[in-house]
Amino acid sequence: MEDRISNLPDAVLCHILSFLPTKQSIVTSILSKRWKALWRSVPALHFEESLMDNNNDIETHARFVQSVYAFTLSRDMDQPFRRFHLVSRSFLCNPVNVIAWVSAALQRRVENLCLSLTPLTKMVLPSALFSCKTLVVLKLIGGLNRNPFPLDFKSVDLPLLTTLHLQSFILERRDMAELLRGSPNLEYLFVGHMYFSGPEARFERLPKLLRATIAFGHVPLEVVNNVQFLRIDWMEHKEEANLIPEFQNLTHLELGYSECTRDWVDVLEVIQRCPNLQILDIDMGSIDMTTRDDEGADWPFPRSVPSSISLHLKTCFIRCYGGSKGELRFARYIMRNARHLRTMKISTYASRQQKFNMLKKLSLCPRRSRICKLSFKSFK
Known part of the structure; x- marks a missing residue:
């Protein structure tokens, strides 16, 4: 053959x-x-300690460390790294080693750097990382502890950085603001399970940002108001609804409905700030179906239908639909007022009988758009 x-x-x-x-x-x-x-x-190195490895096994971890050193330092200095990914959940991981590996990657003009380390907050990454002229993608993923993660830089200069992914560690607000300020060409920002400490800081807008995901981490929304795609997985403070900027360019919005969300009031307040919205995706997965009952059944309709719903909305997706009165009321509101709606998608983990009842009620909802199709998917 x-x-x-x-x-x-x-x-x-x-x-x-x-x-x-x-x-x-x-x-x-x-x-x-x-x-x-x-x-x-x-042109890429990807090191990962297997989940099957014993994180407390000194010999196993020593072999991992030795292999990373061998394969990283054996590369010629004139051979650039396109990607350098390091994943280690071992508490035996020595920050000195990580710093040496990162420095080696920087010397070889790394373009895509990903560090996913449990003890990330115990080390100070080299300042050269934050002035790397070749870096296009930077991902820092750590394990939360009570101490802020120190960033060692006087200033940030990342002219080619287009993707920044920060997840699961604590950072000073001023360091976060400086990191964003020094990344003028950023196109995608992911902030997940981040906690910020210290005094308030001045954040600047990111004019070239196209996509942003804010998953349980407080970043001023003014920073990301130029995006075309936005996912928000939190509604922490009730007063934040009054601080939501207008998203003129936003066409695709994903919202994580959580325990902190004020029924459907917060959802509508966000939608009203997105005049050109075409795709609305709402994830109810963090709410226990058995506790929803009549939650949000009496949320008030806005005095006028937002133009994003009446004129532009083409797809609405409610994930993990539970069939509560509030959810049904919202779905009915969308179908009744969205003139150009093409698809109303519903997904649920409900039982067969519950699914039948949900589908029956949804099918009876009036539809303003003649081409609107109801798509119903069950995961059971």
Whole structure:
């Protein structure tokens, strides 16, 4: 049988291997003489301590550390890293080693850097990281503890950074503001389960930002008001609804409905600030279906239908629908007022009988749009 893969050019094979963890790409060296050294030219390194590994096993962790050093430092200085991903959940992970690995990646002009480390908040990353002229993607994922994660920089200068992903650690507000200020070309921002400490700081808008996800982390919405896509997974403070800016460019909005949400009032207040909204996606997954009952049944209709609903909305999706009076009232409101609605999507984990009752009630809702289709999906 013809070996078509081996006939591919080295550049193509290296590109394919770059999507594998480094440990797996090295295994290909046993295939033939041609493959023996091919992995050394792969422009991406991905190291991950297996979930099956014993995090308290000193010998296992020592082998992991040794392999990272060997494969990182063996690369020529003139061979750039397109991606350097390091994932370790071991509490044996030494910050000194991580700093050395990051420094090696920076010296090799890394473009995509991802650190996912439980003890992330116990180390100070090198200041050179925040003035890297080649960095395009930066992801920092840690394990929360009570101490703010220190960033060692006098200023931030990341001219090529387009993606910033921050998750699960504590950061000083002024450091967060400086990090965003020094990333003028940012196009995607993810802030997940972040907690900010220290005094209030002045945040500047990100003019080139296209997409943002704010998942349980307080970032002033004025910073992201130029985006076309926005996901918000929190409604922490009741007074925040009065501070929501107008999102003129926003066409796709995802909202995580939580215990802190004031029924459907918050949802409508956000929608009213999105005059060109076309896709509305509401996730009810964090609310226990058995406790919803008649929650939100009496939320007040706005005096006038928001233009985003009446003129632009094409798709509405309610995930993990529970069939409460509040949910049904909202779904009915959308279908009755959205003139150009094409699809009303509903997903649920309800039982067969509950699903039948939900579908029956939803099917009876009047639809302003003649082309509107009701899509109902059950996960049971």
